[in-house]
Amino acid sequence: MSSGLASDEVAEDYKNSLEDLTLNSRYEISNLTVIAKENTEHAMAISRVLENHIRTAPPNRKLPALYVLDSVVKNVGTPYTLFLGRNLYQTFMNAYTLVDNQIRKKLDEMLKTWKEPVPGSMDTRPVFPVEITRSIENALIKAKTAAVQQQHQQAKAQQEILHRGRSTATPPMHWRNTPTPPQSSTPFALPYGAHASGVRSGNNSNHNNNNNNNNSNGVTPSYGNHKQYPQQYPPTPLSQPGPYQQPTQTPDTLDTLNNDIANLIDVARAEFATNLYDQGVQTRLKALLDLQSILRSQKLPPEQIKLIRDQVAQLSLSSKPTPIPAPPVIKAPEPPQPPAPQPNGQQLGASLQSLFSSNALAELLASTARAQQKPTPPPVQSAFSTPQPQLPFAQPQVAAAPVPPVATENPLVASLRAAGLLPPANVLSTATPPALPLNPAVFPMPPIAPPTIPLMGTPPTQSATPARAALAEIENDVEMTTASLKIPRPKLISTLYEAQPSQCTSCGRRFPTTEEGRNKKARHLDWHFRVNQRLVDVVKRGQNRSWYLDEMEWINYKENDEGLNDTNSNGTAAAGSAEATSAKSKKDLKNQYIAAPSDPALANVSCPICQERFETVWHDGAQEWVWMDAVRVGGRTYHASCFAEATKDGRGGTPARDATPEPVLGKRKAEDGDLNALRARIKKENIP
Amino acid sequence: MALPGLNLSAATEIAAPVVHEIQKDSEWRFEVAFGSNVEVKLLSGTAEIFGTELAPNQTYTFSGAKAAIYTWHGCRIQVSGTCQVEYTAEETPMVSYANVHFALEKLRRQAAIDGREGPRVMVVGPDNAGKTSLIRTLTGYAAKTGGQPLVVNMDSREGMLGIPGSLTAAAFGTLMDVEEGWGSSPTSGPSPMPVKMPVVYFFGLPSPESNSAMYKSVTTRMALAVTERFSRDVASKETGCFIDTPGILSQGKNNYDILHHIATEFSVNVLLVLGSERLHSDMLRRFDGHRASTDEPISVIKLLKSGGVVDRDEAYMRHMRQTQIREYFFGDNKSTLSPHTQQVDFSQVTIYKIVEPSTILTSLLPGGDEDNDTEPSRGGFHGPPIFEKVEPSLSMQYSILAVTHVAPNSPHEDIRDSSLMGFVYVAEVDEQRKKLRILAPVSGRIPNKALVWGTWPEGFADLVG
C-alpha cells in the first residue's frame, strides 16, 4: 500500500536494500519484489534505482539484482515492465558484458523466459515486448560469433608466444587480474569461460544452495534454475582449454582456406543478423564456425585440406552477397556458361540452404562428439578446443535430432560431407539441388553445382578489405547520363541492403552494425514499443485526424528520427507519468508531457496555477499530439513546472512560473513577423 | 453452366495462399480491386515496393492497388487473396532508377561540401508514366541512405498526405508505408508507421490549365516555403527535393511555360523525363545547357517508363479520390478515425469560391473589398478577384471545403497563399433553415477561418449516411 513517502525516500530505501543483496537469496528477492509491488506509484524511481544498481554492482552481485528485476516484472508487471523495459537493452547487455560465462548462461535463460508469458498468468503477452528481447538476442548473437573468431585469433597469438609443445594450460591474455573489466570493444575477451569460474565458484555454489532450500511459489521459475543446455555442449570439460595444435599443413593452402571460411562466416553472419530466425542460415553459420574450429585444432592430410578448400572456394563464389577477396590460388571449376542467365539468386539460395539442412548441424556435432569419445582416430585430439555453448542458435532440439549412422571414415570428413562441404561418398552429383532444404530425407546433400552467375552478379574483386568495410567506401561512378545510368551496379545496391545488415523485423528498416547503427536501432525498437503500448490505449480513447501545421510551423519543423530526442537525459519524458513531485531538474519537468485530450471541453482547460493554456505540440517519439510540461494530478492538469513549484515546500499558493518555457503569445508574434517577411518577399517577387 | 448460389469469388477468397518465387532483378506486378484485399508476406530473400523494403514475415494488405514487388536478390513471397492482374516481369527500368539515386547521392555529397542545397529534382511525363512511383522509389532510397528529401506534389489530381485538390510538401526521412503509398498525416493518436508532417496548399481545380495564374501563384508560395525550410533544416537541405508534376503539363506545348515556372521557382537542376521521346527533346531544347538560378547546370535525363505502369481509367481514379477523402476523415484499415459532424448556421462560415478565369473578365465585382477596410492595402495594387464570396447553397452539398489558416476576411492573395488547416465536408445544406451539416476531422467548432470551395475534388454523395 502507499507508503505516503516521497519517491526519493522510497528509492533510497530500495537502494539500501539492494546493496545488501549479495547472494541469490530467494527471501530477499521476494522481499524486494513485495516492496516494489506496494510502491507502484514510485515505480519509476524504483526502476531507476534498480537499473543503477545493476549497472554499478560488482559482477558477482549483478545476477541477484537481475533476479530482482526479473521477479518484479513477472510478479508486479506494469508499470515496471514499461520503466524497466525502456533501458533493458543497456541494463542487460552491460551486465552480460561483465559477468562470467556461468552467469551468462543464467542470463540467457532469463532472457528466454522474458520472451514468454508469465507462467500461470492470464496475460498471453510475453514478459517484455518481443522488440526488446529480440534486440538483445540480436546483439548477443553478433557478439558471440565475434567472440568465437576472437578466440581463434587469440589462440593463434598465444601459439606464437608459447611456441609448439609448450603448455597451453596458462590462460591466455585476459582481464581477470586487472581491475578494469573489458571494454565493449572486446566484451567477450575471455576465451575460456571456465577460467573465471574459479573466482566465482563460491557464488555459484550459493546459488545452488538457495535452489535447494527455497520454498518455491512457482512464480519466478527462473531462479536457481540451473538447468543448462547439456545437449548443446560437447562433453569436453570446460576448465581445460584444449591445446592448440600448430598446423602442419602447407601454410598457403590452409591460410587460403581459413580466409575463405572467415569470409563465408562474415557473409553468413550478416545474413543471420538480418534473418535471425532462419534456421537455414543459422545452421550454415554454425557449420562454418565449427568447420573453422575443426580446421584450427586438427591435423588433416593435405589432400583433404585441398578437397575442403575447393568446396569452400565454390561456396565463397556462390554465396557472395558482398565482395569478398577471391583466393588467388583457387581455380574454381567453371562449367560452360548457359546462353541465358538462368541460374539466379533464388536457386542459388535454395541450393546453399540445402547444403546446410537442419540435420547437417546435428550430424556435424554428433560425429565430432563421437570422435572425441573414441580414442582411436589419432588426428583428433579435441575437436572443440573452445567452449561452443556460447552459440545461442545451437538449439537443443537441433542437437537432439537423430543421428544417422555414418561409415567408418574419418569423422571429420564425414561431418563435412554431412554439412555439404564435401561431396557425398557414394551419391553421384545430380543436376538439380533438392528444393526442400529442410527435408531430412535428402541428407546427405549432393554437392553444389558451381555457380554460373554469382549471387550478386559481380565477380569477386581483388580487394582484400573485409566485405563490410569495402561497402562503406564503394566507388560511386554513376553519372547523370543515359549511358551511365544503364549499367547495373550490384555493389552500389548493396549499400541499400547488405551494408546495413541489421533489419527491424517489424517494419523492415535497416541499420548498419556500427555503434551508431546499434544505438539507432535500439531507439527504433524502443519507439515501436512505445507506439504499440499507446495503440492499445487509443482503442479506448478514439482518435481523429489532426489539423495540419501552418506554413511557418512547417518551415520550422524538425523531423526527428523516431524517438531520438526523448530517451536521452530523461526517461520520464516518454512515460507521461502523473506524479512528479520529487525534485527534478527544470528540464525534466519541461520534457514531461501528457497526451493532448481530444475532448474539446478538456482541450481548453488552463493550468489552475498560472491560468495559462497548454501548448499542444506534436511529439515524434510518442507519435501523437501532447501537452509538454504537463502533469495530471487528481483529475486536474497542471504545468509540471507550476505543480513542482507549488508543492516544493508545502505551499499551495500560486507562485509565478519563473521558467515559462516559451511565452505563447510572444512566440506567435515572432512567427507573424517571420510570416510578414515571407509575404513581403513574395509580393516583391510577384510584382513585375 | 452456371449453378445458382455458387459463389465463385467467395470460393477463391479462401483459396490456399500461393507462394511465388521471384528471380533476382525482376518484379511481381499485381492489381487489387477496391473492396478486396490481398495479403503479401515475404518468406525469404529481399523485396521492395517502390523503394521501400518489406520486412520479412510480416503481412502486408493491399486494396485498390496497382503495384509491383521488386527484388534485387530474389525472393519468395506468399500471396493470399485474389489479384485482378498478376504476373512476373523480368524487364524493368529499376537498374536505371537506382542509378539515378546513386547519381543524386553524388550530387548531394558535392552539395554538402559546397554548402549548397542538394539536387532539386523535377519529374515530368504524361499521365500514367509512373512519375509518382519513380519519386516514391527515389525517396525510399534516399531515406534508406540516411537522407531526408522533401517531396512536393504539384499534381492536384491526386493527393499526397491529403486529398485531391491539394498541393503538398513533406519531408520523408523515415520509413514509408508500403501499403498506403505516401502514408498518412498525423492523427490525434499514435501511429504504427512514422507519420509525415505536410504543409498543404489548396488549388481546388483538377488541372493547372483551368487557372494557370492561380496555379503559378500557389507554386511560387510552395517553392518559397520549401526554400525557407531548406534554410533551416540541414537534413532536408543536403538531400534536396523531388517535385511531382501533373501529367497534363507534359502533354502539350501550351503548358510548358507552367513547367518552366515550377522549374524556375524551385531552382530545379535535375529534370527527369519519363516515357516520351518528344517531351524529352522539347525539354532538352528548353533546359539543357541552361543553369538553375543557383548557377548549377540543369541535367535533363530521359528514363524509360516501367512496363508495370498501367493506365488508370477514370473509374479507378474516381475511386481512388473517394478513398483518399474517406481515409482523411475516417482513417484506413489500420486505424479508425472519428470525425465530427455538427450543424452550423450559414452566418458562421465564410466561404470563397474560386473564380473561373473566364468569368473574371465579365465580373466587375470589387472582390470583397468592403470587407478589407481594416487590412493593410495590397501595396496599392489590386489584381483581379481570385475568389468570390458565396452563401452556402444546395450546389455545395457533398463538396469539400478547404480550411485555411487565415481570418475570414483576409485579402484574396492571403487566402490563396495560405497553407491549410485541413478539410471539411458539407454533408447537407438546408437552404430554408439556413443551416449546414458539416463533417470535420476534429471535434469542436469549425475554426473561424476563410473556407475555400473549389470544383475539385468533385462531390462525393455517400461519404456520410
Ligand SMILES: [Zn+2]
Ligand atoms: Zn521497425
Ligand SMILES: [Zn+2]
Ligand atoms: Zn501553469
